[in-house]
Amino acid sequence: MLENQPLSLYIHIPWCVEKCPYCDFNSHAVKEAIPEQDYVNALIADLDADIQRFQLTNRTLHSIFIGGGTPSLFSAASIKSILQQVLSRFDHKPEIEITLEANPGTIEADKFTGFFNAGVNRLSIGVQSFSSDKLIKLGRIHDSNQAKTAAKLATASGVTSFNLDLMHGLPNQSIDNALDDLKTAISLNPNHISWYQLTIEPNTIFHSKPPKLPVDDILWEIQDQGVKLLHEAGYLQYEISAYAKPGYQCQHNLNYWQYGDYLGIGCGAHGKITNSSTQQIMRTVKVKHPKGYLDKTRDFLDQLSEVDQGERAFEFMMNQLRLHKAFSIKQFQTSTGLPISAVIAKLKEAQQKQFMDCQLIDNEEYWLVTETGQRYLNDLLELFL
Incomplete structure (x- = not known):
């Protein structure tokens, strides 16, 4: 959820x-x-x-x-x-x-x-x-x-x-x-x-x-x-x-790296907003050039788009895996709205390649990037495409 x-x-x-x-x-x-x-x-x-x-x-x-x-x-x-x-x-x-x-x-x-x-x-x-x-x-x-x-x-x-x-x-x-x-x-x-x-x-x-x-x-x-x-x-x-x-x-x-929400205001600023009521994740991009942004006859918003469910797992991993900190299954689910089944096979593949480790803390699974995974982060991320 x-x-x-x-x-x-x-x-x-x-x-x-x-x-x-x-x-x-x-x-x-x-x-x-x-x-x-x-x-x-x-x-x-x-x-x-x-x-x-x-x-x-x-x-x-x-x-x-x-x-x-x-x-x-x-x-x-x-x-x-x-x-x-x-x-x-x-x-x-x-x-x-x-x-x-x-x-x-x-x-x-x-x-x-x-x-x-x-x-x-x-x-x-x-x-x-x-x-x-x-x-x-x-x-x-x-x-x-x-x-x-x-x-x-x-x-x-x-x-x-x-x-x-x-x-x-x-x-x-x-x-x-x-x-x-x-x-x-x-x-x-x-x-x-x-x-x-x-x-x-x-x-x-x-x-x-x-x-x-x-x-x-x-x-x-x-x-x-x-x-x-x-x-x-x-x-x-x-x-x-x-x-x-x-x-x-x-x-x-x-x-940012934990896939949190952020408003972006100002020329070309990007934003990401989660709406738990609609179960949507929205992205915004503001007008890029100062002249356009300061033009009172137009909207500040240049682009508004929804993050499709098929993109959320990769976006989450692209951010979270930069951190030297484990993430929980619950964190993945509440940040993306996806079940862990959406990525568990890929997580296990990453574990087999020694890119990630799984830890059990208080009966909950946490996944952490290994030193090898940090060194070959692009290869790790490709697993989630």
């Missing part, structure tokens, strides 16, 4: 100073003054439309994530206005996690205390590298010193937690280069580190002009040694690319 899942909110702010050559997110380089107040008004109107569309007035809000683009281009006053209006519309815990993505450039970094006073209690800082030549190659507008300063300002700002976003497998990057980046990040003592391999995505500059990336053997060695460094420093890996000190896992992203 399909049950309503924890409800998060994603808010997309699409503007950035420059478009990075590896970025496939819906972001737009600033060419003129950002229509900040108009966009704030549109976000709240978008939210109200979703609340009415999905009858969400009685749902509790689990977390908020403000992403982009570069949300830290907005003023602290605008962020405060957004958060006050959002939180007035939902029940929520006083300590609800509210994350804002930020650029390490000094202009944005100086706003960190302002963002904290606006209600943000978690910052995610897009460092990507501490190597000057790598930052230039990645099209980043900050330098290594600004990145370090941003981390120190985050520590001093009052936020409960902050994350450093770091890439590896960069153009012409050696094992030592990659591990030096990671050691620098660890030395800044963030509560959370997102450490992931650069991938070349379609519709990016790097896709049309591919840089020379490290070979697979080097990539594997970077990953292997890097995980050991993180573990030795007290960071626990709880997702493919997420490492946190105990108690500091990103609750918003955890809800």
